Amino acid sequence: MKKLLPICAAIAIVIVGCQSSSEAPAASTTASTNNAAVGSNFAAVQTTFASKCAGCHGDTNPKDGVSMVSYEAIQRGGSHGPILVAGKPEGSVLVDVLRARNGKKQMPPSGPLPEADIAAVEAWIKDGAKN
Ligand code: HEC
Numbered sequence: 001m002k003k004l005l006p007i008c009a010a011i012a013i014v015i016v017g018c019q020s021s022s023e024a025p026a027a028s029t030t031a032s033t034n035n036a037a038v039g040s041n042f043a044a045v046q047t048t049f050a051s052k053c054a055g056c057h058g059d060t061n062p063k064d065g066v067s068m069v070s071y072e073a074i075q076r077g078g079s080h081g082p083i084l085v086a087g088k089p090e091g092s093v094l095v096d097v098l099r100a101r102n103g104k105k106q107m108p109p110s111g112p113l114p115e116a117d118i119a120a121v122e123a124w125i126k127d128g129a130k131n
Contacts, residue, residue, distance in 0.1 A: 039127045039130075040120065040123050040124045040127050040130075041124070041127075041130045041131060042071045042124070042129075042130065042131050044120055044123070044124055045120055045121050045124045046071075048113065048117050048120070048121070049068040049069075049074070050068075050069070052108050052113060052117075053068035053107070053108065054067075054068050054069050056108075057069070059073075062078075064078045064079050064080060065077075065078040065079030065080075066078035066079075066083060071131045074094075075129075080093075084125055084129055085125070086125065086128050086129040087125070087126060087128055087129075088125065088126075089121075089122040089123075089125040089126050092125050094121065094125070095118070095121060095122055095125065098112065098113060098118045098121060099112070099118065100112065
Protein backbone atom coordinates (compact mmCIF):
# COMPACT_ATOMS: atom_id res chain seq x y z
CA MET A 1 0.00 0.00 0.00
CA LYS A 2 2.86 2.37 0.88
CA LYS A 3 4.30 1.90 -2.62
CA LEU A 4 1.17 3.39 -4.12
CA LEU A 5 1.73 6.73 -2.42
CA PRO A 6 4.40 8.10 -4.82
CA ILE A 7 2.27 6.95 -7.75
CA CYS A 8 -0.75 8.79 -6.39
CA ALA A 9 1.38 11.89 -5.89
CA ALA A 10 2.63 11.62 -9.46
CA ILE A 11 -0.92 11.30 -10.79
CA ALA A 12 -1.99 14.29 -8.71
CA ILE A 13 0.84 16.38 -10.20
CA VAL A 14 -0.14 15.34 -13.72
CA ILE A 15 -3.78 16.26 -13.08
CA VAL A 16 -2.84 19.66 -11.64
CA GLY A 17 -0.45 20.21 -14.53
CA CYS A 18 -3.14 19.40 -17.09
CA GLN A 19 -5.59 21.74 -15.44
CA SER A 20 -3.27 24.70 -15.50
CA SER A 21 -2.17 24.08 -19.08
CA SER A 22 -5.78 23.85 -20.22
CA GLU A 23 -6.36 27.28 -18.71
CA ALA A 24 -3.48 28.83 -20.63
CA PRO A 25 -5.22 29.15 -24.02
CA ALA A 26 -8.17 30.89 -22.39
CA ALA A 27 -5.85 33.48 -20.86
CA SER A 28 -4.02 34.21 -24.12
CA THR A 29 -7.33 34.60 -25.97
CA THR A 30 -8.28 37.35 -23.55
CA ALA A 31 -4.93 39.07 -24.03
CA SER A 32 -5.16 39.16 -27.82
CA THR A 33 -8.68 40.57 -27.65
CA ASN A 34 -7.36 43.38 -25.46
CA ASN A 35 -4.50 44.09 -27.87
CA ALA A 36 -6.91 44.47 -30.76
CA ALA A 37 -8.89 47.04 -28.78
CA VAL A 38 -5.74 49.16 -28.20
CA GLY A 39 -5.32 50.00 -31.90
CA SER A 40 -6.69 53.52 -32.17
CA ASN A 41 -8.25 55.33 -35.13
CA PHE A 42 -8.90 59.00 -35.90
CA ALA A 43 -11.89 59.12 -33.54
CA ALA A 44 -9.43 58.83 -30.63
CA VAL A 45 -7.77 62.19 -31.44
CA GLN A 46 -10.38 64.10 -33.49
CA THR A 47 -11.96 65.88 -30.49
CA THR A 48 -8.58 67.10 -29.25
CA PHE A 49 -7.66 68.54 -32.65
CA ALA A 50 -11.08 70.14 -33.12
CA SER A 51 -11.13 71.80 -29.70
CA LYS A 52 -7.43 72.68 -29.26
CA CYS A 53 -6.07 73.28 -32.77
CA ALA A 54 -8.80 74.09 -35.28
CA GLY A 55 -9.19 77.66 -33.98
CA CYS A 56 -5.87 78.56 -35.66
CA HIS A 57 -5.69 75.58 -38.01
CA GLY A 58 -9.14 75.70 -39.59
CA ASP A 59 -10.26 75.63 -43.19
CA THR A 60 -9.69 79.32 -43.93
CA ASN A 61 -6.11 80.58 -44.03
CA PRO A 62 -4.70 78.12 -41.45
CA LYS A 63 -1.35 78.88 -39.80
CA ASP A 64 1.54 77.38 -41.77
CA GLY A 65 -1.06 75.86 -44.12
CA VAL A 66 -1.78 73.21 -41.50
CA SER A 67 -5.49 72.41 -41.23
CA MET A 68 -6.48 70.15 -38.34
CA VAL A 69 -10.19 69.99 -39.17
CA SER A 70 -10.36 66.61 -40.88
CA TYR A 71 -8.48 63.39 -41.41
CA GLU A 72 -7.83 64.30 -45.06
CA ALA A 73 -6.52 67.77 -44.17
CA ILE A 74 -4.09 66.34 -41.60
CA GLN A 75 -2.81 63.78 -44.12
CA ARG A 76 -2.18 66.64 -46.61
CA GLY A 77 0.19 68.41 -44.22
CA GLY A 78 1.15 72.08 -44.31
CA SER A 79 3.23 74.58 -46.24
CA HIS A 80 6.44 72.91 -44.96
CA GLY A 81 5.31 69.43 -46.00
CA PRO A 82 3.77 66.42 -44.25
CA ILE A 83 3.16 66.74 -40.52
CA LEU A 84 3.12 63.05 -39.73
CA VAL A 85 4.76 59.78 -40.69
CA ALA A 86 2.36 56.86 -40.15
CA GLY A 87 3.84 54.38 -37.68
CA LYS A 88 6.56 56.81 -36.53
CA PRO A 89 5.51 59.28 -33.82
CA GLU A 90 9.21 60.06 -33.20
CA GLY A 91 9.57 61.22 -36.81
CA SER A 92 6.36 63.27 -36.94
CA VAL A 93 6.26 67.08 -36.85
CA LEU A 94 2.81 66.79 -35.27
CA VAL A 95 4.36 65.21 -32.16
CA ASP A 96 7.37 67.57 -32.31
CA VAL A 97 5.07 70.58 -31.90
CA LEU A 98 2.97 68.94 -29.15
CA ARG A 99 6.19 68.25 -27.21
CA ALA A 100 7.99 71.44 -28.33
CA ARG A 101 11.01 69.37 -29.37
CA ASN A 102 13.43 69.32 -32.35
CA GLY A 103 13.35 73.12 -32.42
CA LYS A 104 9.58 73.29 -33.00
CA LYS A 105 7.35 75.90 -31.38
CA GLN A 106 4.95 74.67 -28.70
CA MET A 107 1.48 73.80 -30.03
CA PRO A 108 -0.91 74.96 -28.89
CA PRO A 109 1.12 78.15 -28.21
CA SER A 110 -0.74 78.67 -24.90
CA GLY A 111 0.91 75.56 -23.40
CA PRO A 112 1.17 71.80 -23.82
CA LEU A 113 -1.86 69.51 -23.95
CA PRO A 114 -2.37 67.12 -21.02
CA GLU A 115 0.11 64.23 -21.26
CA ALA A 116 -2.75 61.75 -21.87
CA ASP A 117 -3.84 63.69 -24.98
CA ILE A 118 -0.29 63.81 -26.37
CA ALA A 119 0.10 60.08 -25.66
CA ALA A 120 -3.17 59.42 -27.52
CA VAL A 121 -1.84 61.26 -30.60
CA GLU A 122 1.42 59.29 -30.41
CA ALA A 123 -0.51 56.02 -30.12
CA TRP A 124 -2.72 56.97 -33.08
CA ILE A 125 0.32 57.68 -35.29
CA LYS A 126 2.12 54.56 -34.04
CA ASP A 127 -0.94 52.46 -34.97
CA GLY A 128 -0.68 53.75 -38.53
CA ALA A 129 -2.60 57.08 -38.30
CA LYS A 130 -5.76 55.36 -39.54
CA ASN A 131 -9.05 57.08 -40.31
C1 HEC B 1 -3.38 80.33 -31.09
C2 HEC B 1 -3.19 79.79 -32.41
C3 HEC B 1 -2.73 78.35 -32.55
C4 HEC B 1 -3.24 77.21 -31.98
C5 HEC B 1 -4.41 77.08 -31.00
C6 HEC B 1 -2.48 76.10 -32.52
N1 HEC B 1 -1.53 76.55 -33.40
FE1 HEC B 1 -0.27 75.44 -34.55
N2 HEC B 1 0.54 77.10 -35.33
C7 HEC B 1 0.19 78.39 -35.02
C8 HEC B 1 1.08 79.33 -35.70
C9 HEC B 1 1.05 80.84 -35.58
C10 HEC B 1 1.97 78.52 -36.44
C11 HEC B 1 3.10 79.01 -37.32
C12 HEC B 1 4.42 78.71 -36.65
C13 HEC B 1 5.02 79.88 -35.99
O1 HEC B 1 4.42 80.45 -35.06
O2 HEC B 1 6.11 80.22 -36.37
C14 HEC B 1 1.61 77.13 -36.21
C15 HEC B 1 2.24 76.06 -36.80
C16 HEC B 1 1.88 74.74 -36.61
C17 HEC B 1 2.47 73.61 -37.29
C18 HEC B 1 3.57 73.65 -38.34
C19 HEC B 1 4.91 73.54 -37.69
C20 HEC B 1 6.00 73.41 -38.73
O3 HEC B 1 7.12 73.70 -38.39
O4 HEC B 1 5.72 73.00 -39.86
C21 HEC B 1 1.85 72.49 -36.81
C22 HEC B 1 2.11 71.04 -37.22
C23 HEC B 1 0.88 72.92 -35.83
N3 HEC B 1 0.93 74.29 -35.73
C24 HEC B 1 0.07 72.06 -35.12
C25 HEC B 1 -0.82 72.48 -34.16
C26 HEC B 1 -1.61 71.55 -33.37
C27 HEC B 1 -1.53 70.06 -33.50
C28 HEC B 1 -2.36 72.32 -32.54
C29 HEC B 1 -3.34 71.82 -31.48
C30 HEC B 1 -2.80 70.91 -30.50
C31 HEC B 1 -2.07 73.71 -32.81
N4 HEC B 1 -1.12 73.76 -33.79
C32 HEC B 1 -2.69 74.77 -32.18
C33 HEC B 1 -0.85 78.78 -34.20
C34 HEC B 1 -1.65 77.92 -33.44
